[in-house]
Amino acid sequence: MITEHLIMNANPIVVALQKPAAEFTKADIMDYIVQNQIRMVNFMYPGGDGKLKTLNFVINDLAYLDEILTCGERVDGSSLFSFIQADSSDLYVVPRFRTAFLDPFSEIPTISMLCSFFDKDGRPLESSPEHTLHKAAEAFREVTGMEFQAMGELEYYVISDDEDVFPAQDQRGYHESAPYAKANEFRTRCMQYIAQAGGQIKYGHSEVGNFSLDGKNYEQNEIEFLPVNVEQAAEQLLIAKWVIRNLGYQLGYNVTFAPKITTGKAGSGLHIHMRMMKDGQNQMLTNGVLSEAARKMIAGMMVLAPSITAFGNKNPTSYFRLVPNQEAPTSVCWGDRNRSVLVRVPLGWAVEADMCKSANPLELMADYNTSIKQTVEMRSPDGSADIYQLLAGLCVACRYGFEIDGALKLAEKTYVNMNIHAAENADRLNNLAQLPDSCVASADYLNRQRKAYEEYGVFSPAMIDGIVEQLRAFDDKNLRKTIEDYPEEIQKLVTRYFHCG
Template sequence: MTSGNITDTEQAVLDEIEEQDVDFLRLQFTDILGTVKNVSVPARQAEKAFTEGIYFDGSSIEGFVRIQESDMRLKPDPDTFAVLPWRQKEESAAARMICDVYDTSTGEPFEGDPRRVLKNALDRADEMGYTVNAAPEPEFFLFEEDEDGRATTKTNDAGGYFDLAPKDLASDVRRDIIYGLEEMGFEIEASHHEVAEGQHEINFTYDDALATADNVGTFRTVVRAIAAQHDLHATFMPKPIPRINGSGMHTHLSLFTEDGENAFHDEDDEFNLSDEAHAFTAGILEHAPAITAIANPTVNSYKRLVPGYEAPVYVAWSDRNRSALIRKPAARTPAASRVELRSPDPSCNAYLALAAMIHAGLDGIENDLECPDPVRENIYEFDEEKREEYGIDTLPSNLGEAVEALEEDEVIYDALGDHVAPKFVEAKEQEFEDYLVDVSDWELDRYLETF
């Protein structure tokens, strides 16, 4: 039974709010730079949020609107309702819903909302007869806090890839994080210690691209909150410690047809990849430099994207090794056929990054781009001459180069939309300029007493 203009799904949320004794709702959205924001309202406002939306000042959010265009409206997506696991032991609970942002002056979805940017990409895929599935693998570091509760870069373990306790002292933290994620609806496939000390990975299952982008934001929030309960600081910074492996967010992608078949699978192909999969891969390779600005959006991202630390910097694909930008993972079933883009890192705005990848791949299909042959050798061992022989380019070496590539690539720039693209470029150009005029500790240590 529903009331007024409330849908069945919304009514189910209202019923659960009452059953779970939820007293506050966090209405979440994401700014252009990927920071999760929230407006907290009493749970009794939930029905109003569904029917009328909740108004907020958009001028206070990075890259949203100017002060004279400040009124925005949040419309919660009832499918994203979840009770926050770290609040359930209190007398009452808190819950969250992820929202779409609307422009109050037009009543239309706000084109500066990153979630809308991804929805536009998915609409394009739908017009071509596809749905998009994605699965990211965000890695993170756990660091100890100092006596004042501030983050350090001291790890609390000495573990390595797939190590067990006692070296992997954070296994209990990962367990609690997994429990928290499962309480919020995640289906966890695996978790393990990563290559570097203090580095971890928790993999969750494939989902449609919109739910996946929502999940990335939730994942980061849960990991940080539960790590803090253990007096640890979780960071998704790509390269917090020099000269060791950084944190990536390898992203698996596939397209499905309207009848539920995996459009990327072809049993007769040498690599079990369809013509669409090859063209999609070619599209990502074609637009890889511009995608890098979005998938690797910080100055620090490029401290990870250097040869020698297992990060993919070479624009090629492979069915055998991990030195290429794109890998074709082994698939046990036709439904699992997919491609894996290995360059993104977890500092990115997942909505924008997925939108860029999808538009690039669809551009490859629409223009029937020819996919190069896979590179089955270890590209890390190639010298410059051999890379030229194979026609292998490298990704941008810094944020400035990546932003220039984005501005020159009409497909990816347009994928962000008329509002987000210039705001994103402006913010990233300013970030890179600030970096260029700063003086690092490395420079002081190396030059201050020498010259």
């Protein structure tokens, strides 16, 4: 029987099997492979640099297919993660069947799946990206009784030859249409491929940033997702970045998720929206206003915001985006519909007006529960983020708000209903905590606040140590002050970290 959620599903494996991806079994995958003459299987998993790695298998016969799907394969963990030593480097990778998708770029019919890491004893690797996030989600559920959901706003620049026709207005590309926006067709093809791979997309559009430099056209775009279980949210962001890069390469475009692309132009963020669900109901609102639970969640982020940058802002160029008096946040505060704050409460359809009927007089009055749409948005992360670490860190911070004393008072104290960067609000700004201004400072905050992340065994001490060491190695404590007035030096830095995350 075809259910409502399977009608028009973009994933051809879901359509063929007539079941949601979450219910895929090994038998389902094998049956699909046989029925559709699939010749190869790819195992995919993130390394310590946050990028997807790939292991290719030719399907020799059904027995071999059954073997790799059941047993997984052995990989060299020390080549993937800095915290794994060469003398104990062997790890297992085992596919998660729910992530199966048809590779849109392979000429040979191929199914790809994301994998989980296991140690020599067959236990989930404590420091692996996906298991860390799983532990964070379970701890959140244990403490709050709710499910943590998230989705990302994935911003990136598409770089192509400058044709000098229908030029876009500099830094005015927000929601621009063709022909002034040149990468719209590329973006929609990316969206199609991401959806076919299981991504739950909300929408896509061109973003503010656009400019020409050295004969090249730089155009900023964004693909935004729908909120889903936080583990699924990480999977779809990881696959989306892989799709965008591969299609860009196929079509001759360069693509970057870098937080800073050049001086004086819009940087790219990776804003994360979050909500809490219980029995299928959104817990972010009570009688149309932000709930107590939501304000506790925000309070936790206010406390741990400085160390969250250790997961979401992973190279020195991140801190050239997080500068005062820009749209990217620097002060630890939150507010409604306010883009100068760190955590924004976006419009949530909390009004009782029937806007659909107002726009379409022939429609009957709608009875639609719009409270499901309310989220809160963390605005500091960018494309250098380790996606699993970032979402795990946010999950920890939101849980932490339920565990600290005085969370509601802290939320009230850090609430801002003004443009925090306006000159007349300088006194208010001076009373707010500030985000770190370098990787080194971010590492120091993580080291001071590490206990919160290590509670419930979510982040292993080895993982925290590895992140701190990685960030301190950039040695950028005074870098922003040193080169902020030297555009050519900033450009060298941008070039070095152009393909981050």
